[in-house]
Amino acid sequence: MQTSIAALIKPFVCDTGGLLKALHAVQNTYGYIDAVAVPVIADVFNLSKAEIKGVISFYEDFRRSPAGHHVIKICQAEACQAVGARDLTEKIRSALGFGGPFSGCDTSVTGRITLEPVYCLGLCASGPAAMLDGVPRGRLNSEDFTREIKALENGAEG
Amino acid sequence: MKLFLPLDSAAVAVGADAVADEISRVTAKMGHSVTLVRTGSRGLFWLEPMLEIEDENAVGGRRAFGPVSPEMIAPLLDGNFSDDHPAALGAVGDIDFLKAQTRMIFSRCGITDPLSLEDYKIHGGMTGFGAAQKMSPKTIVEEITTSGLRGRGGAAFPAGIKWNAVRKAKADQKYIVCNADEGDSGTFADRMIMEGDPFLLIEGMVIAGLAVGASKGFIYLRSEYPVAEHILTAALASARADGLLGASVGGTGKAFDIDVFMGAGAYICGEETALLESLEGKRGQVRAKPPLPALEGLDGKPTLVHNVISLCTVPSVLANGGAWYRDFGVGKSTGTMPFQLAGNIKYGGLFEAPFGLELGDLVNRIGGGTRTGQQVRAVQVGGPLGAYLPLSELDIPLDYEAFAQIGAGVGHGGITVFDDSVDLAAQAKYAFDFCAHESCGKCTPCRIGSVRGGELMASIIAKRQNGGDVAGTLDLVADLCEVMEDGSLCAMGGMTPVPVKSAIQYFPEDFTGETDLTGRTDFTGEKNK
Numbered sequence: 001m002q003t004s005i006a007a008l009i010k011p012f013v014c015d016t017g018g019l020l021k022a023l024h025a026v027q028n029t030y031g032y033i034d035a036v037a038v039p040v041i042a043d044v045f046n047l048s049k050a051e052i053k054g055v056i057s058f059y060e061d062f063r064r065s066p067a068g069h070h071v072i073k074i075c076q077a078e079a080c081q082a083v084g085a086r087d088l089t090e091k092i093r094s095a096l097g098f099g100g101p102f103s104g105c106d107t108s109v110t111g112r113i114t115l116e117p118v119y120c121l122g123l124c125a126s127g128p129a130a131m132l133d134g135v136p137r138g139r140l141n142s143e144d145f146t147r148e149i150k151a152l153e154n155g156a157e158g
Numbered sequence: 159m160k161l162f163l164p165l166d167s168a169a170v171a172v173g174a175d176a177v178a179d180e181i182s183r184v185t186a187k188m189g190h191s192v193t194l195v196r197t198g199s200r201g202l203f204w205l206e207p208m209l210e211i212e213d214e215n216a217v218g219g220r221r222a223f224g225p226v227s228p229e230m231i232a233p234l235l236d237g238n239f240s241d242d243h244p245a246a247l248g249a250v251g252d253i254d255f256l257k258a259q260t261r262m263i264f265s266r267c268g269i270t271d272p273l274s275l276e277d278y279k280i281h282g283g284m285t286g287f288g289a290a291q292k293m294s295p296k297t298i299v300e301e302i303t304t305s306g307l308r309g310r311g312g313a314a315f316p317a318g319i320k321w322n323a324v325r326k327a328k329a330d331q332k333y334i335v336c337n338a339d340e341g342d343s344g345t346f347a348d349r350m351i352m353e354g355d356p357f358l359l360i361e362g363m364v365i366a367g368l369a370v371g372a373s374k375g376f377i378y379l380r381s382e383y384p385v386a387e388h389i390l391t392a393a394l395a396s397a398r399a400d401g402l403l404g405a406s407v408g409g410t411g412k413a414f415d416i417d418v419f420m421g422a423g424a425y426i427c428g429e430e431t432a433l434l435e436s437l438e439g440k441r442g443q444v445r446a447k448p449p450l451p452a453l454e455g456l457d458g459k460p461t462l463v464h465n466v467i468s469l470c471t472v473p474s475v476l477a478n479g480g481a482w483y484r485d486f487g488v489g490k491s492t493g494t495m496p497f498q499l500a501g502n503i504k505y506g507g508l509f510e511a512p513f514g515l516e517l518g519d520l521v522n523r524i525g526g527g528t529r530t531g532q533q534v535r536a537v538q539v540g541g542p543l544g545a546y547l548p549l550s551e552l553d554i555p556l557d558y559e560a561f562a563q564i565g566a567g568v569g570h571g572g573i574t575v576f577d578d579s580v581d582l583a584a585q586a587k588y589a590f591d592f593c594a595h596e597s598c599g600k601c602t603p604c605r606i607g608s609v610r611g612g613e614l615m616a617s618i619i620a621k622r623q624n625g626g627d628v629a630g631t632l633d634l635v636a637d638l639c640e641v642m643e644d645g646s647l648c649a650m651g652g653m654t655p656v657p658v659k660s661a662i663q664y665f666p667e668d669f670t671g672e673t674d675l676t677g678r679t680d681f682t683g684e685k686n687k
Contacts, residue, residue, distance in 0.1 A: 016376070016456070017419055019439030024420060058441040058598075060423030061381050077343030078538055081588070082501035082576045083529065119425060119592070120341055121382050122349035124574065125203040125499060125506025126168045134384055138171030 001030075005040045019045055019055060023062055032063035068107045068114035070152050073131040076117045079124035084142065088128045089117075091146045096153060113153050159192045160212040162220065164268065166199035166353050167385045168346065173227065174207035180228035190235055198354015200268035201508030202255055204529075210250060211239045218251025258524060260486065261510050262474045262494045263467060267354035272389055275396045278357040286473030287402075290365045291410055293476075298369035299325055302472070304480030306492035311337055311428070311465030312540065312569040312649070314558050320462060323452035324370040327460035332372035334363050335437065335456060335463045338379040338386070339421050339428040342541025344500040344572030348466035350508055351496075352379075352386040355470075356393035360416060362469035364407055365476055367414040370462050375416040378433050381423055390418050425542075425596040429648045430463040432598055443598040444648045465570070467496060487513035491557035491568075499525045501538075501574035518552030521575055532577035536585075536665065540569025542592055543653035545660035546582060566660065567653075582665035583622065586658045587615035593654040604651025607642045611635065611658065622671035632662065632669060 008029060009022035022041060026033050033056055042049045056062045074089050093099075096108045096115060107114045123129035126138030130145070137145070163169070163178055178194060185192040202208060208224035223234065223245045234243060247253060261267075270277040278284070290298050303318025324332060336359065340348040352359060363375045379387055394416055397403045407414045419437055421427050427436045431445035434456050455461025471493060475483045484492045491513035497520060499506045504526030511520075521527070521537055528534055536546045539556075545566035547554070554560050561568050576585075590611030597604045614635050621628045639655035646652040662669055 016417075017437045017439040020420070020422060020436065021439075024422065055439070055441055058424065058443075059421075062422060075343075077592075078542060078585070078588070079344045079501040079572075079574045081585075082574060082580070118382060118423075119596070120343045120345075121167070122340060122346040123168050123171050124344045124346055124501065124572065125503065126171055126206070127501070129171060131382075136167045136171035136385070138168060 001034070001036060002040050005037050006044055009041060009044050013044060019047070019052075020059075023056060023059075027062060032066050035064070065105065068110075069112045070133055071114045071116065072133075072149060073116045073118035073121070075119070075121050075123070075127065075129045077120045077124075079120070080127035080129055083127045085128040088130075088140060088142045088145065091142045092149055095146045095150050108153055110153060110155075112155070113149065159190065161192055161194045162197050162210040162212075162268075163194060163207060164199040164354075165196035165272070165385070165389075166206075166350060167383070168203050168350075169199050169206040169208070170385065172206050172225065176228050177207045177209065177226055177231065180231040184232050184235055188232075188235065192235075195271050197270060198267040198272050199350060199508075200250070200256060201264065201350060202253070202505070203507040204505055205247065208247075209234075213249075216249035216251070218249055220250045222247040222250050222253065255505060255507070255509070255524065259510050260494050260512055262486075263351065263358070263470045263496055264355070264508060264510050266358070267351060267508075270355065272354050272356055273392050273396065275357055275393075275400055275402070278355070282477075283357055283473075284361060284402075286476035287361050287365055287408060289476045290368055291408060295325055295369050295371060298365065298476065301475055301480040302369070305475045305483040306480075306487075306490065307468065307471055307475060307483065308491070308558065309465055310467035310471070310495070310570060311430075312342070312543075312567065314568070317464070317468060320452055320464075321366070321369055323450070324372070324460045324462045327453050329460050331374070331457075331459045332370055333456045333459055333461040334366045334370070334372045334375035334416075334469075335430075335434070335451075335461055336363060336375065336377040336469055337428060337430060337433055337463055337465050338377050338383075339425075339433060340383075340466070340570070341380060341425040341428045342543075342570050342572050344538065344541055344574035345498050345570045346500070347496040347498055347508060347571060349383050349386055351466060351470050352383070353389050356390050357397065358470045358473060359390075359466060360393060360397050360402065362472040363416055364402065364414055365472050366462055366464070366469060368407070368410065368412060370460075372460075372462065373413045373415075375414065376437060376456070377416060377418045378421060378427070378437055379418055380421045380427075387418060387420065394418065424598075425592075426598045426650055429598075429650060431648070433463065434461065441598070443600045444650075446647060467570075488555065488557050489559055491559065495556070495568070495571045497556065498570075498572045499575070500572055502528045502530055502532075502577050503575040504529050513555075513557040515556050516552070517547070517554050517556055517573070518549075520556065520573065521552060525573075525575065528575060528577040530577050530579075532579065534575055535578040536576040536580050536582060536661075538574040538576070538585075538657065539572070540567045541572050542589065543567075543649060543656055544569050544572070545656050546585060546664060547660065548664040551664065566656065582661040582668040583615060583619050586661040586669075587612055587619065589654055589657040589661075590615055593650060597650060601645070601647040601651060603642045603645035604647070604654070607638055607646075607651060608654060611638055611642075611654070614638065615658075618669055622669065628670050635662070 205224035593608035
């Protein structure tokens with residue numbers, strides 16, 4: 001893995017903002033940025049491990065553990081709040097067995113669903129909005145969408 | 159038969175791709191000869207997916223149907239897209255929401271194929287570049303200065319001053335950086351134009367490059383916009399193939415190229431210095447100013463950082479002249495602004511108009527009030543750092559000065575509507591919590607103040623129900639707001655007090671608990687109640 005990570009990120013070393021590109025590349029390839037990648041990235045970019053960890057932890061997008069099979073990002077921002085995002089979020093969280101507010105790593109016990117907050121998808125006239133595996137979703141009905149997510153959690157593909 | 163269907167995220171989010179698939183399926187099966195063009199969106203989001211059919215007899219050359227579902231496709235094709243269909247909207251040019259607009263930036267959005275440079279040119283694209291090509295860099299900057307254009311990202315800084323500073327700076331390398339980190343809730347104009355007319359942004363950046371002497375541009379795009387990434391990347395490839403980008407831009411002998419750079423989910427990277435740090439591959443932490451990015455920006459080089467809409471305005475200014483542009487709008491708020499009607503609103507979408515329109519007119523007449531049909535109670539203008547305004551303040555004209563006078567801001571033109579179920583104490587708490595979540599952590603008032611603010615608001619909400627000294631806690635909030643305003647490095651901490659203070663000022667009953675929040679029937683909208 002270490003060798004392939006090094007090969008994957010080397011093309012970005014001289015680019016403007018190459019470290020962010022490299023982190024995106026690692027995550028796109030492996031689904032997350034494993035701890036074993038940190039010293040490799042540090043070595044390739046000639047930075048300290050602390051600097052690499054600092055950048056990874058700063059950005060919401062970078063995961064340090066694998067996500068579920070499906071990733072759902074639910075918009076939590078004002079325009080979606082105005083049309084029921086809080087209700088939608090609560091329904092889905094309780095359907096998946098998550099208590100309380102977002103913890104930062106809400107993956108269901110089956111490992112099939114990861115639920116994350118997102119602050120605006122630019123679908124502010126079409127809320128409540130979400131993104132399901134990278135596909136934008138708008139005007140969500142709390143009951144219908146919760147049912148859809150439950151079905152995914154129970155193994156239905158859609 | 160030629161059909162048009164948006165590929166815009168907001169259309170896709172409500173099923174446009176399923177409609178497109180059904181069109182392909184039905185036409186293949188029935189042997190209809192149909193061309194389907196995926197366009198940007200017209201911005202009438204309550205009608206998406208909105209399907210249009212070419213009709214030379216219709217005003218605007220097309221008739222529209224919406225919202226359209228896959229089940230409607232076969233009957234529509236069979237009925238030859240008769241205007242008797244329940245989803246028929248008539249001629250596009252007769253739709254009131256569009257007729258009432260002045261579309262300068264969004265003139266092509268929803269009409270052209272965003273990935274066709276030829277379509278772009280046929281519909282008036284590249285005329286700004288054509289004009290700029292014949293001008294000296296100094297003259298281009300003078301046109302921008304004359305136009306009175308102010309940065310559309312939120313700060314409203316005069317563009318001409320910024321351009322001139324970068325133009326005059328001496329350096330071996332200068333940059334144009336497009337801030338496409340549109341993180342404000344209630345805004346989607348950047349996303350729409352990047353998805354619907356990407357060559358406009360490219361043209362604007364090329365002109366900016368000629369004017370200030372930059373040979374390299376970056377579009378810093380938020381990762382929440384994957385459709386925009388795909389479209390921009392494809393558009394940039396076409397522009398390179400056409401010679402609009404490259405070693406000799408449009409045959410001028412000057413080099414310019416643009417890269418798309420993906421953010422990674424950090425609201426603060428919409429702040430220009432945090433954006434530059436991020437673009438250098440670091441944590442997106444705010445820099446102290448000075449030095450200004452115009453003199454020491456990306457990699458310490460002079461950098462023109464502009465919002466998407468600012469850059470998309472540039473081609474119109476150059477094509478028609480700064481003096482022409484200046485005549486739109488009011489006072490020092492010149493030109494048009496793509497206002498974004500968002501949240502709980504009946505007719506939500508993009509409404510481009512000159513500055514000076516009354517906020518209430520936009521919300522109630524054009525926007526049709528709330529989607530839920532309840533009374534409008536609060537309107538937040540300008541994103542998460544914008545003020546919550548009550549009905550009594552909605553007679554304010556949408557211009558920078560009028561908003562500044564009441565301690566609010568137009569920001570990026572997002573207008574988020576809430577009905578009478580909103581709890582402004584919860585919104586004020588959210589404002590602090592959001593700041594705590596998104597603070598870059600560099601300065602203490604923002605990093606710590608936001609956390610303390612969230613705690614204070616939670617305590618007020620508890621006291622409101624259980625009794626306690628709410629007034630005393632509100633005094634602490636006022637003190638905290640003062641510290642954050644005066645002591646924060648950037649607008650994140652400095653302006654988080656705007657939504658908080660406006661909520662307290664205009665909706666005191668939500669904090670003191672004197673009015674029953676569930677049965678709010680006594681709200682009259684009178685001032686100073």
